[in-house]
Amino acid sequence: MKRVVITGMGTINALGHTVPDTFAALAEGRCGIGPLMFRDADRLAIKIGAQVQNFDAAGRFTRQQLSLYDPFTQFALGAAQEAIDQSGLDLQGHLAERAGVILGTAGGGVSTWDDSYRTVYEDGKNRVHPFVVPRLMNNAAASHISMQFGIKGPSFTVSTACASSNHAMAQAFQMVRAGLAPVMISGGSESMLCFGGVKAWEGLRVMSPDGCRPFSATRNGMVQGEGAAIFVFEDLDHAKARGADILCEIRGFAMTSDAADVVMPSQDGAARAMAGALADGGINPEDVGYINAHGTGTAANDKTECAAIHDVFGDQATKLMVSSTKSMHGHVIGGTGAIELLACVMALRDGVIAPTIGYDRPDPECALDVVPNQARRADIDVALSNAFAFGGLNAVLALARL
């Protein structure tokens, strides 16, 4: 089995259009949530979200490219460029034929669906743009990364709601670990912040009208975000041979299914996923210094997740740091695990633990060190990143300092 490392990372999200800008925002505890700005937003009951701001699509892409790129593809391509640039990889020849792209997204081109349906249903037109299908398909972002960078090996998209990115990255990790590919591009992207997208979420009545306050007694729901994060996963030997800057190691993963409720989280499913990731990576619970929690800010998730952490870590649970960066970048749904992995890399590499902001009153059911409101300096060796999806599908990744 190969050891697998991260040698590049990129992102576009509400906190920044690059990894350094995003790290700066996470370290400052800056909130990317604000009033939603798009057509018909005045008809929403939930009027806040973490939208990507000042994204110059016209400056980044040609008119022809834009006609084919839904925002979720635009974000993924921007993040991929940064990640591949950082890796310094020259994706040519035999390497290009073996490398692949595995991304997560829950909804794919949601605003493309939304615009197309508006055209035929609201505007009463009988014709839509010819590229609606290639724009909206869930694999569009993975395909355009493959085309843009000439990556010719195994590429596909994983869709498991809020765990999409973690399932995708777990798959890419396995492929490198098994020696099937020396390099995989992986991560996720989501852009559901359009009228129809937010309306759908409103219907479930799990959204906060005023902010995302994970683990706080005053929490009242999730706040949606958008964006992408993309990583270069590489065989350690391959990375060393070319003198790459190694950001951290991916040590293990686990996936579990609750086989219970379609929306209510399961303590057992979450605990088995965390314990499974530790076992897969040969990690002792006491070696874990930080967990980037799923931490949606809903009543149900946060208390269930905390209980699961107690189950897995026992006395150790109150000694490790657990934060939810969704309080800053929002819940990026199928892209969220990838953006949250950035916080794990920051913790391991820079020794900066991103806070849970908006924390204003302790909840006895979430009695962990949630790194309230202010980032903290700490040297840690291992970080976990949790994702627990609707449909009861869970995926946890374990990262380690190399």
Next chain:
Amino acid sequence: MSATAGTSEDGMQIKDQVIAIIAEQAVLDPAEVTLDSTLEDLGIDSLGLVESIFAIEEAFDITIPFNANEPDKSDFDISDVAAIVAGIEKLIAAR
């Protein structure tokens, strides 16, 4: 009020409007697109063709009978710009 042959409602020559649409698709100056240009000459691929047809349908409020699976069997000749313009004029007249 119906348009006279070769002219759309806003008075602009249909030919010029079609050339403008095709030129935009080909990322060329309209002066570089002539009536005897073929789509191949202009570097317009299959996706560019369906996008051009969409733009023409939107501009003239017509429906062009074109199936990308059977371009030769479609009742719409795309062999060159002149044929496309003639086909559009016919569809506008029949509207």
